[in-house]
Amino acid sequence: MGESYLHKKQVMHTLLILLALLVVVCQAEEGVGRIAFDFHHDRNSDIFVMDADGENRTQLTYTTYPEHGPAWSPDGLHIAYDSYRDEFDEHSEIYVMDADGENQTQLTDTGNNWAPAWSPDGSRIAFISTRTLDTEIFVMDADGGNQTQLTFSPHYDTGPTWSLDGLRIAFSTYRDGDMEIFVMDADGGNQTQLTFNSEGDYEPAWSPDGRRIAFSSDRDGDSEIFVMDADGSNQTQLTFNSEDDQYPTWNPDSSRIAFHYYSDKRYYIYVMDADGGNRVQLTEGDCASPAWCPVE
Numbered sequence: 001m002g003e004s005y006l007h008k009k010q011v012m013h014t015l016l017i018l019l020a021l022l023v024v025v026c027q028a029e030e031g032v033g034r035i036a037f038d039f040h041h042d043r044n045s046d047i048f049v050m051d052a053d054g055e056n057r058t059q060l061t062y063t064t065y066p067e068h069g070p071a072w073s074p075d076g077l078h079i080a081y082d083s084y085r086d087e088f089d090e091h092s093e094i095y096v097m098d099a100d101g102e103n104q105t106q107l108t109d110t111g112n113n114w115a116p117a118w119s120p121d122g123s124r125i126a127f128i129s130t131r132t133l134d135t136e137i138f139v140m141d142a143d144g145g146n147q148t149q150l151t152f153s154p155h156y157d158t159g160p161t162w163s164l165d166g167l168r169i170a171f172s173t174y175r176d177g178d179m180e181i182f183v184m185d186a187d188g189g190n191q192t193q194l195t196f197n198s199e200g201d202y203e204p205a206w207s208p209d210g211r212r213i214a215f216s217s218d219r220d221g222d223s224e225i226f227v228m229d230a231d232g233s234n235q236t237q238l239t240f241n242s243e244d245d246q247y248p249t250w251n252p253d254s255s256r257i258a259f260h261y262y263s264d265k266r267y268y269i270y271v272m273d274a275d276g277g278n279r280v281q282l283t284e285g286d287c288a289s290p291a292w293c294p295v296e
Helices: 002-032
Strands: 034-041 044-051 067-072 078-083 093-098 113-118 124-129 136-141 157-162 168-173 180-185 201-206 212-217 224-229 244-250 256-263 266-273 287-292
Touching (some): 034 067, 034 266, 044 078, 067 113, 067 287, 093 124, 113 157, 124 157, 168 201, 224 244, 224 256, 244 287, 256 287
Antiparallel strands (some): 067 078, 113 124, 124 136, 157 168, 168 180, 201 212, 212 224, 244 256
């Protein structure tokens, strides 16, 4: 009886140790985070996802038409993106799918539509559309309903990104003769210019903590990643390269930024600290448009 009890106790102790190790491993894997991106191959592109350290790359879409611009829902369960898969339409449309690539659903069907961006509460998606013959910013419900125009400009309005509280949207526009970053209320009101440069500022990305906006800029002769406070102050250059650094995206705690680097007609995804330090390459060529999952 005593030996049986001791054996059971030893087995239980071993199981508890293994369970504790499993919890630690799972927590470590969850803490890595995930990044969705475009992978360009065979004159096509598909949506992939990988761990934020570049490991465990997984393909999500399999079509013969280009898929671009993945955008995670705030809960990390869905990914919106744009696709040219309708061979009869020949337009880019916005789709949404589960984070594992299942249940792909078309949300738009009028004009070219691209660059989806989820609101912080996951109820709405801002996007770009040419349905009015100009390039404007629209918003819709997450199921594709209630598509509403927010900007009304003869110039090119693009790249919407939401503030933490969901009350404002930053975007880029050509309205002053070159690309600049503006911010507006989520209903399109109170449009205010944040950058004032003779070269282009574009691709804004609002930090998850709501304090800063990362963006791409051509102000030093090629495209580099900059960051500024949400009111446009304290504009600071983070990358210094002879080639193009573009498409910034923040990690969930606003401490790191992923972006793509364009060189010799190929794209590479990098990650760096939010101050520009500790730059690390994650992918080889032809990976672009990173989007960091808001949930780790």
